[in-house]
Amino acid sequence: MTSGYTAAQSLADLLSASVQVHYANVSELETLLATERKRFETAISTSFDMLNDTLADEIRVRFSGKKSPLQEFLKSLRNLDAAERKNAGARINELRNIIDEGITRFLNEYQIAAENIRLAKEKVDITLPLPDLNIGVRHPVSATMNLLVGSLRRLGFTVVDGPELEHDFFNFEALNQPADHPAREMQDTMFLASEWLLRSHTSNVQAHAMIERGIPLKIICPGYVYRRDYDITHVPSFRQVECLVIDKGVHMGHLRHTINSFLGEVFGREVKTRFRSSYFPFTEPSAELDVECQQCFGKGCRSCKGTGWSELGGCGMVNRNVLRTCGVDPNVYGGFAFGFGVDRIAMSRYGFADLRSMYEGDIPLFKNLRNQ
Amino acid sequence: MVAISLKFVDMFITLPRKSVPYTVLGKQKSRNTFDLDVIAxxxxxxxFEVEGHTEFGANLDTVVVGRIVDAKPHPNASKLQVCQVDVGENSPRQIVCGALNARPDLFVAVAIPGAQLPTPEGKTFEIKPSAIRGEESLGMICSRAELGLPVRPEIDGNGIWEIEIDAQGGQPRTLLEKNLGTPIFDVLNLRDxxxxxxxxxxxxxxxxHAGVAREIEVGFRMANINFERKNLSFPSIVSETDVADSVARNTTMTLSGETINAENELGLSAFFMGMENIKPVPSPAWMRNLLEGMGQNSINNVVDASNFVLLAHGQPSHAFDLAKLSSCAEKRKKILLRMAQENENFVGLDGKERALSNSDCVVADSKEPQAVLGVIGGDKSKVDASTTSIVIEIANAHPVAVRRTSRRIGRLTDSSMAFEKSIDTAARFQAACDLVAIITATSPQKPRYIGAIHSTLLPQSEAAKAVIPQSYLTRHLGPAEQKKIAVDFSLLARGKSVTSLTGNEWKQFASEKISTNxxxxxxxxxxxxxxxEIISWEKSLDILTSLGFSVTQKENGNALVSxxxxxxxxxxxxxxxxxxxxxxxxxxxxxxVPLTSEATLNRDDEHVPxxxxxxxxxxxxxxxxxxxxHFMREDDLTKLGLSNMSALGEPIVLMNPIIRDEPVMHTTLxxxxxxxxxxxxxxxxxxxxxxxxxxTYQNSDQKGTRVFGDNGKMLGIDTHSSSVDFKNLADYHPQHSLAxxxxxTQNxxxxxxxxxxxIVFGEHITKTWQTSGTSDWDLHTGMAHVQEILRSEGIDSCFEVMTNEHPFSRALHPGRRVCVLANINNTPTVLGWVAEFHPQALRHFSINKTCVAFEINLPLVLQARHSARSNNAKRVTTPRRFPSVSRDFAFVVAEAISACDLTSAVSNGLNLVLGENKVAARVSRVDVFDIYRGKGVEEGFKSVAVNVAIEPTERTLTDSDIQKTIAAVVESVKKSVNGELRG
Incomplete structure (x- = not known):
């Protein structure tokens, strides 16, 4: 410490010492220059730990500032004979170059050293909580819907929207569901008036599209549908997406290929599917579509109730009665349709046990969904 | 979901079995059970998805057949006996038993220690070797109840199960003798x-079950699995043809000396059969075990036969005790199919008393309902041990009427389910024959089949018309036949009038396998x-044939299929x-196969993206x-402070809401x-x-015309009396809906x-280790959000203070609410609003934090975007080439001067000096960043700090440029708002 003190003191002495700047001839000047150079070298060889930003700047000012001895030497040049002046000027510039170069290097080195010392002290507790960036979250069903719709659009399907408040004709009659079909009972469908209801499937858009837009068609109809159910796996308003192709010569092979491509898109790889014969009034033949359970890959687990398969949706060839009702000649045109309940898919994708929990708007629950 | 018993199906087709090993009493044994891996x-x-299965008798392998060899009173307990029981071991085992009917030489069910018996609570308890009052007991002699089987005290007594008694579901002693120590469920053929x-x-x-057998048969054929078709083997009493024939001809029959006829106000076909010399007895073991294995109750052979036919063929039927039906005259009884009267009393077979409604179809005698048609029989006329003559009703109930009634009275029966799903009307005569045959085969005496009658049609009553639509009748009958319904739909469906048929035609009808199609x-x-071609033509026709279709090949290679x-x-x-x-x-x-359809490249509906x-x-x-x-409560809008529930347009009320307190479609989110x-x-x-x-939804079309005249009437919700003021609906006007x-037309x-x-609530900036203070959400942040959302669609929006006219205003903080506007066809139009909520509104929703919310009409946004597209040319589209110049000003202005007044003045000043041939720059920012009141600023004034940034467009600005600009700003502020630059 003593030597530290001494070093600091001697630097202070050096900076504050009065300097003789007047000279009468070149040889006097050379002596002064030599002394100044020595002082400079002493100053910039000061250990960095002795220095702070102020001292470093004082050194700069002392040796290369506007009032530095060097500047004074230059001013005094005019006192010399013209013959000597050139030589003397060269001598002064020589030292100035040394000082300029030296001071730049010194300050750079000092800055790096000082920074290193500062950085070494600047430690933070990285375990402190991170700031909340407050980034929003899409609803799990919306996110799932986007995934499905995105895939289908890439397969060339066009998105068509339709009404949710619907006349009996579009929801039932046009879709081959006659007056005493069980689905038309109040038990399952919510009614607004005797012939108006909340659509119970997005298939109403099929009828609208065939009648109002004409054929051929290759469309998807995403949207909300309504059923009179409310329990752990049912909510009264939920989302479906439905696909419809109407064209000449469409057959079941096309249906299978389209579904395979679609699922390949959605899952990013080939998935095993299973078609189970089924019944829907608006398709014939009809089938339920299962995909291999993505939790256990067919082994059987809780999520697929041990079957190894999870239900995805229904599909089939458009019923001829539907085509007829919608003004399409079933002897010329045919088509296929398939549809999925998106909430169920979202439910298994995000691992919700109770479908209703997706509708409660619980913020912490939704914030956790960000990465999915 | 339907429960299908494989044992029952096995009565129609032999099912594949597999050998399953098990151990009992230390012996390795095995049994053949149905091979689910093949069938499911x-x-x-x-x-037909098999969603699950349950095995009747699973885990009861250690309950075995035993015989009591010896029973002696317990030395230390008066009510117990010490029994020696032979379960096929080297020596009998000792079991203490409390049942009075435990006696030597009785065959019994013995639970061996280790057996897990079911408890009524659905758990199990384990039988362990024990000592009961000092006597060793190595097992338990079981009652039916202890094995989880139904008990009928009048047959089963209240003691242990006597497994040699047929009525108790037992088997002959000779068989039991051979099977000592074998699981009881196997020996008694209970396993299913x-x-x-x-x-x-x-x-x-x-x-x-017959249908499932058919479906399995075709599967077996395809998979080349061996099988054998079987028929139920009950001696035939009457043929299908004979039943059909007498149904068609007769309207009366004489049963036990009484004349019976039937009348029909419903328009639904029905026929009735009579049987005499009936003596109901407990069903034989095979029937009892079969029904109980399916969770049904076994009542007596008549009732069980009816249930058996329903399970086998899907045909509901009901037997009435003739003696218990009221007479309409001496020796005359009349059955009437009619609608119930409102609040008519009825006691069902389940013993429950119910008040019927006038939408329920009933089968009545001349006095009162004796059955709810298709749902449940009546207690009063039920068949019991005293019955000697029965009238069997086979009717074709209406699916919707049955569904409604069964739901309303809370009673779903196998019969109601069958009708709901619709029955095979053409098979009813065969089912009737089977029923008569089974009743006869299971009766110890010889019952007599008397004959059958149809019901005569009366005019369909008004109440019946309301429940059974004409469309239903016409779909099943030609219009001409409706008037003459006298018998069965399935006959008439063939296009033949009843009266025109000869006896021979009837016989022909009943014997040929009917096919109208x-x-x-x-x-x-x-x-x-x-x-x-996934299968050859010949094989595909084979499939149809084995499914019961009749197929004939035609010369042209096509087939004729019925x-x-x-x-x-x-x-x-x-x-x-x-x-x-x-x-x-x-x-x-x-x-x-890849779908290569005409490449019609369509656009998505515009609003979707x-x-x-x-x-x-x-x-x-x-x-x-x-x-x-998407629903709301009746009082949601009034809780917000709005005048009534139609304040945002008349909402639509559901006729049958699922969530009781949310019966209305929402008009706001x-x-x-x-x-x-x-x-x-x-x-x-x-x-x-x-x-x-x-x-959101409104009971109005786009033109403002009301759509549903009876809106809310069904639930007694009045949405209409407070009329909607369309003039002030602004962004809630139905004309701004989307087609x-x-x-x-959208009319x-x-x-x-x-x-x-x-909606944002609570703190905007919250206290963390990084921040020093907190602040709540405020209106301006909400406005910024809305502006940013609209800007993302290229829409420039502005705000104005929301007046009391706006339909939402009363829910909102009077000093902190704005409408957001954008140009639609050059007219500034309200797209929606942003506001802080009125604290009263929040209190009604139990919220005690500041809430800022917005709601925007999206069809209007769509229109605003159309208009904005034409403005794109005005936008700045070049990046900056020179550093912008920024200056801060502080102006002292009167309190009344708004931030916008001041910034407009600044902008106007800038616009005067900036531009081509003037100061070459454009405005990039004019923002208020601070407001100061207090020391140094006079009362009634404020100091407003404004940051101004301009971007040079051609060259770096000179001092003189900047001075000119500053002077213009200061002068403009002085002129427009009398603001002074603060010293």
């Missing part, structure tokens, strides 16, 4: 597997619908035939997207969001951002208006 996948693939089968709506025939099935049809009567209603066209073939072969075998972008932008701002059920905020607060989340994009169809279509709503 086959049914599932053909369209019940499948939970998911039956499709178009296949009610699969709800029956014959079609030519072209060879090419299969490939054109499926895309490939549909069997149990498939009449669902197989009507060629694709239906293709489906039958495809589902049996398996859709998985259809090869995928717009709404998606908008919600995406909202979420980017930090909002969490929520979803809801706000109440649902507020409830979600309240929920989060109550669960401990005190800040957040929620948004919702969703349609979701392309029908010729009389209720308005559907998609909206975007967002």
């Amino acid at each position: 996948p086959l049914l599932t693939r053909q369209g 597997i019940s499948l939970e089968l998911n039956v499709l709506a178009n296949r009610p025939d699969i709800r029956t 014959t079609m030519e099935f072209p060879r090419a049809a299969l490939v054109s619908l499926v895309g490939s 549909t069997p009567h149990w498939r009449w209603h669902d197989v009507t066209e060629i694709p239906d035939l293709v489906e039958e073939i495809v589902r049996v072969v398996g859709i998985d075998s259809v090869p995928p 717009l709404f998606e972008n908008i919600i995406q932008k909202t979420v980017q701002l930090g909002y969490i997207e929520t979803a809801g059920y 706000i109440p649902d969001l507020l409830r979600k905020v309240a929920r989060n607060l109550s669960y401990g989340t005190h800040r957040g951002m929620l948004c919702h994009i969703c349609r 979701y169809s392309r029908e010729k 009389q279509r209720p308005a559907e208006t998609p909206r975007l709503a967002g």
Whole structure:
């Protein structure tokens, strides 16, 4: 410490010492220059730990500032004979170059050293909580819907929207569901008036599209549908997406290929599917579509109730009665349709046990969904 | 879901079995059980998913047949006996038993230590070796109840199960003798597997065991599995033809000296059979065990026969005790199919008393209802041990009427389920024959079949017309026949009038396998619908044949196919035939073919990507997207402070809401969001951002014409009396809804208006280790959000203070509410609003935090975007080339001067000096960044700090440029708002 003190003191002495700047001839000047150079070298060889930003700047000012001895030497040049002046000027510039170069290097080195010392002290507790960036979250069903719709659009399907408040004709009659079909009972469908209801499937858009837009068609109809159910796996308003192709010569092979491509898109790889014969009034033949359970890959687990398969949706060839009702000649045109309940898919994708929990708007629950 | 007993199916077709090993009393044994691995996948693939199965008698292998060799009174207990029981071991084992009927030489069910017996609570308890009052007991002699089987005290007594008694479900001693130590469920043939089968709506025939057998048969044929078809072996008493014949001819019959006739006000066909010399007895073991294994109660042989026929063939029937029916005159009894009277009293077989309604169909005698048609029989006329003559009713109830009645009275029966799903009307005569045969075969004496009658048709009553629509009758009958309904639909459906048929024709009708549906099935049809030849033509016809279709090949290679009567209603066209073939072969075998359709490159409906972008932008701002059920409560709007529930346009009331207190379709997304905020607060989340994009609905078309005249009437909700003031509805006017169809007109279509709503509550900036203070959400942040959302669609928006005229104003803070406007066809139009809520509104939703919300009409956004597109040219499209110049000013202005007044003055000043040939720069920012009141500023004035930034467009600005600019700003502020530069 003593030597530290001494070093600091001697630097202070050096900076504050009065300097003789007047000279009468070149040889006097050379002596002064030599002394100044020595002082400079002493100053910039000061250990960095002795220095702070102020001292470093004082050194700069002392040796290369506007009032530095060097500047004074230059001013005094005019006192010399013209013959000597050139030589003397060269001598002064020589030292100035040394000082300029030296001071730049010194300050750079000092800055790096000082920074290193500062950085070494600047430690933070990285375990402190991170700031909340407050980034929003899409609803799990919306996110799932986007995934499905995105895939289908890439397969060339066009998105068509339709009404949710619907006349009996579009929801039932046009879709081959006659007056005493069980689905038309109040038990399952919510009614607004005797012939108006909340659509119970997005298939109403099929009828609208065939009648109002004409054929051929290759469309998807995403949207909300309504059923009179409310329990752990049912909510009264939920989302479906439905696909419809109407064209000449469409057959079941096309249906299978389209579904395979679609699922390949959605899952990013080939998935095993299973078609189970089924019944829907608006398709014939009809089938339920299962995909291999993505939790256990067919082994059987809780999520697929041990079957190894999870239900995805229904599909089939458009019923001829539907085509007829919608003004399409079933002897010329045919088509296929398939549809999925998106909430169920979202439910298994995000691992919700109770479908209703997706509708409660619980913020912490939704914030956790960000990465999915 | 239907429960199907494999043991029952096995009565129609031999099912494959597999050997399953088990150990009992230290011996390795094995039994043959039905091989589910073969049966289940086959049914599932053909369209009948096996969702699960239960094994009757599972885990009861250690309950075995035993014989009591010796029974002595317990030395230390008066009510116990010490029994020696032979279970096939080297020596009898000692078991202490408390039942009075335990006696030597009785065959009994013995639970060996280790057995897990079921308890009524659904748990199990284990039998352990024990000492009872000092006597060793190595097992338990069981009652039926202790094995989880139903007990009928009058047959089973109250002691242990006497397994040699037929009525108790037992077996002959000779058989038991040979099977000492063998599991009781095997020896008594109780073991069964019940499948939970998911039956499709178009296949009610699969709800029956005979139907499942048919479906399994075709699967076996395809998979080359050996099988044998079996018939129920009950000696025939009367033939199908004879029943049909006498039904068609007769309107009266004489039964036990009484004349019976039937009348019909319903218009639904029905017939009745009479049987005498009946003496109901407990059902034989095979029947009792079969029914109880399926969870049914065994009552007596008559009732059980009716249930058996229902389970086997799907035909409901009901037997009335003749003696218990009221007489209408001496020796005359009349049965009437009619509608019940309102509040008419009825006691069902379940002993429950019910008040009927005038929408219930009943079968009545001359006095009162004796059965609710298709649902449940009556207690009063039920068949019991005293019965000697019965009238059997076989009616064709209306599916919807049955469904409604059974739901309303809370009684779903096998019969009601069968009718709901519709029955095979053509098979009713065969079912009737089977019923008579089974009753006869299970009766110890010889009952007499008397004959059958049809019901005479009276005019359909008004009440009946309301329940059974004419359309239903006409679909089943030609209009001409309706007037003459005298007998059965299935006869008339063939286009023959009853009176015109000769006796021989009737016989012919009943004997031929009826098929009304014959079609030519072209060879090419299969490939054109499926895309490939997945099976040979011959084999595909084989499939149809084994499913009961009759197939004849024609010379041109096509086939003529007739549909069997149990498939009449669902197989009507060629694709239906293709489906039958495809589902049996398996859709998985259809090869995928790429779809190359005409490349019509269509555009998505325009609003679809717009709404998606908008919600995406909202979420980017930090909002969490929520979803809801689209309903609201009756008082939601008044709780907000609005004048009535129609303040935002008349809402639509559901006729049958599912959530009782939310019977109304929402007209705004706000109440649902507020409830979600309240929920989060109550669960401990005190800040957040929620948004919702969703349609809202109004009982009005786009022109403002009311759509549903009876809106709300059914639930007694008055939405209409407070008339809607369309003039001030602004962004809630139904004209701003979206047309979701392309029908010729949207008139009389209720308005559907998609909206975007967002809500922020609690703290905006919260206290963390990084921040020094907190601040709540404020209006301006909400406004910034809305502006940013609209800007993402290229829409420049502005705000104005919301006046009291706006329909939402009363819910909002009077000093902190704005409307957001944008140009639509050069007219500034209100798209929606942003505001802080009125604290009163929040209190009604149990919210005690500041809430700022917005709601925007999206069809208007769509229009504003159209208008904005034409403005694109004005936008700055070049990047900056020179550093911008920024200066701060502080102006002292009067309190009344708004921030906008001041910044406009600044902008005006700038616009005077900036531009081509002047100061070459453009304005990049004019923002108020501080407001100061207090020392140095006079009362009634404020000092407003404004930051101004300009971007040079051609060169770096000179000092003189900057001075000129500053002077222009200062002068403009002085001139416009009398502001002074603060020293």
